[in-house]
Amino acid sequence: MQIIEAVSHLLKVAATDLPPDVEAALRKALRTEENPRARSALELVLENCRIARRERRPICQDTGLPIFFVTAPVGSSHQGLVEVLRQGVRRATEEVPLRPNAVDPLTGANTGDGVGDGVPIIYYSQWQQDYTLVELLLKGGGSENVGADYKLPDRSIGAARDLDGVRRAVLDAVFAAQGRGCPPYFVGVGVAGTKDDAAVLAKRQLLRPLDERNERPTAAKLEERLLCEINELGIGPSGLSGATTAFAVKAGFHARHPATFFVHVAFGCWAHRRRRLRFHDGEAVFE
Amino acid sequence: MSPNEGNGVGGPKRLTTPLAENETRALRAGDEVLVTGTLVTARDAAHVYLVDREDSDGMPCDLAGGALYHCGPVIAGGEGAWQAVSAGPTTSMRMEPFEPPVLRRYRPALVIGKGGMGEETARALSETGAVYLAAPSGAGALLAARIKAVRGVWKLEEFGSPEALWLFEVEDFPALVAMDSAGGNLYREVEEVSAHVLRHLAP
Numbered sequence: 087m088q089i090i091e092a093v094s095h096l097l098k099v100a101a102t103d104l105p106p107d108v109e110a111a112l113r114k115a116l117r118t119e120e121n122p123r124a125r126s127a128l129e130l131v132l133e134n135c136r137i138a139r140r141e142r143r144p145i146c147q148d149t150g151l152p153i154f155f156v157t158a159p160v161g162s163s164h165q166g167l168v169e170v171l172r173q174g175v176r177r178a179t180e181e182v183p184l185r186p187n188a189v190d191p192l193t194g195a196n197t198g199d200g201v202g203d204g205v206p207i208i209y210y211s212q213w214q215q216d217y218t219l220v221e222l223l224l225k226g227g228g229s230e231n232v233g234a235d236y237k238l239p240d241r242s243i244g245a246a247r248d249l250d251g252v253r254r255a256v257l258d259a260v261f262a263a264q265g266r267g268c269p270p271y272f273v274g275v276g277v278a279g280t281k282d283d284a285a286v287l288a289k290r291q292l293l294r295p296l297d298e299r300n301e302r303p304t305a306a307k308l309e310e311r312l313l314c315e316i317n318e319l320g321i322g323p324s325g326l327s328g329a330t331t332a333f334a335v336k337a338g339f340h341a342r343h344p345a346t347f348f349v350h351v352a353f354g355c356w357a358h359r360r361r362r363l364r365f366h367d368g369e370a371v372f373e
Numbered sequence: 374m375s376p377n378e379g380n381g382v383g384g385p386k387r388l389t390t391p392l393a394e395n396e397t398r399a400l401r402a403g404d405e406v407l408v409t410g411t412l413v414t415a416r417d418a419a420h421v422y423l424v425d426r427e428d429s430d431g432m433p434c435d436l437a438g439g440a441l442y443h444c445g446p447v448i449a450g451g452e453g454a455w456q457a458v459s460a461g462p463t464t465s466m467r468m469e470p471f472e473p474p475v476l477r478r479y480r481p482a483l484v485i486g487k488g489g490m491g492e493e494t495a496r497a498l499s500e501t502g503a504v505y506l507a508a509p510s511g512a513g514a515l516l517a518a519r520i521k522a523v524r525g526v527w528k529l530e531e532f533g534s535p536e537a538l539w540l541f542e543v544e545d546f547p548a549l550v551a552m553d554s555a556g557g558n559l560y561r562e563v564e565e566v567s568a569h570v571l572r573h574l575a576p
Binding site: 123126127130131133134135137138141143144145146147148149183184185186187189194195196198226227228231243244253254257258261264265266267268315318319320321322324325326327355356357 | 403405418444445446447449458459460461463464466467487488489507509510511512513514515516517518533534535536549551559560562563564566567568570571574575576
């Protein structure tokens, strides 16, 4: 498979076929929900996933902004890869089709092919492995719009510069989001010394497998506590009440400046479209 | 949905556009409905346009008694052979500044979207007798399958495909009355409950 074709295929799979761990989490939610409105919302969502997979239609009409996290062997070409990813997005936009989602903020014009200045969004790094890992998030506008930044301390939510402050920030963000970002949510939390680093770190959490436990026990405990507390809020699937407001909380922590403490809360909607692909000697392996 | 949807006691209510005001005034928050008829998609750019539009600028359809759908669909095919590939609701709150004047001027019976709307829209619903319906969020593939035909499009060149006004012919389009004309509002109820829990979790 040609590299551009492989990237286009990755976008197609991401847009049309929900990752197995996410779909399993939604099925598990349906088994435990007793609220009829929540059950109905989850049943429709699962039926929607079956139709999308069978008919190869996008799960959601908002096929999102593609965000690529690429890790490549030392010595590979960053520029070459950017061009391949842009071509892959153009091809998928036409062939799947995806909704063309790149709009020029100065003119208001939609570029029409899904590609624009800075879109797709690409985070590039290198490693010592001999293959390239491409991780893709299709990030819809609804869930992106409810993402939130906090600078601790924040007296308005009673948040000090500590882990309880982080907990309060996350609860406040989910409360403010209500059902507007398509719950149940995958909540990604980033704590860092600058706003931009916190935001990207929070996004990266959304790539983690649902069953992956945080290797730092304090962070793992916070993630578990937050998942329980978020679900106590009762916002529920589609925001129409229920016991499942989030199906995962993952948090990342970077060193901060002694004077700064930024928290970013990123949201994945229930249609959490993340997929990965490896290139070994030019050959694509889908995971 | 059960195979008997719409037929059993307490099942979804069937609504066919155009709807009379007394039909929508009888609906209550929490009612499940199945909509058949014409939906006109309208999101951000379309709402700004509808508010500012000159009367002399012709419209391809009458919105009175009809349904406005907050949706930016994925469309395949070309002129005369359009097909809705994926067409779920977008977040309605972005349209909050524009919906009250649109409701008062065009008198649609249904506003369909996701996530609910604000107090100004709630007031306009009370005035006009319209209701706000929540369509299943993110269910783009399932809802596209309920679109039987794309009857036309308006402002495609100017606004681009996601923002254009698409005319969809739908059959049994599933939704839930989330805000009614008597002040019932499921989102407000959920927000109040969650605010109470939040005060307990983070006093």
